[in-house]
Amino acid sequence: MSTQTETIQIDRLPPGTKSALEELGRPNGKSAEEYLRTIIEGELLSRKSFAEILEPFRRSFEASGMTEAELDALFEDAREEVYQERLSRNK
Numbered sequence: 862m863s864t865q866t867e868t869i870q871i872d873r874l875p876p877g878t879k880s881a882l883e884e885l886g887r888p889n890g891k892s893a894e895e896y897l898r899t900i901i902e903g904e905l906l907s908r909k910s911f912a913e914i915l916e917p918f919r920r921s922f923e924a925s926g927m928t929e930a931e932l933d934a935l936f937e938d939a940r941e942e943v944y945q946e947r948l949s950r951n952k
Contacts, residue, residue, distance in 0.1 A: 879893050882896050882897060883896075
């Protein structure tokens with residue numbers, strides 16, 4: 862599956878902006894570019910309704926043929942796995 866992307870170039874930023882963005886992204890292992898992409902995508906998503914955000918997930922779920930019970934079990938298994946990992950880290 863091919864994903865199309867777009868590029869934006871930002872010129873004339875004040876000195877130190879890129880290093881500041883790198884510092885902000887570093888705790889999450891992101892470059893300045895990745896950090897900015899996260900901010901932009903978050904801003905765009907914040908303007909959508911919850912139904913619009915979930916639409917790709919709904920389509921994917923319907924296409925998968927999975928039942929709601931199977932989806933519930935999948936989420937419950939994932940939640941339990943995270944819970945067990947946290948328990949073991951806090952020992």
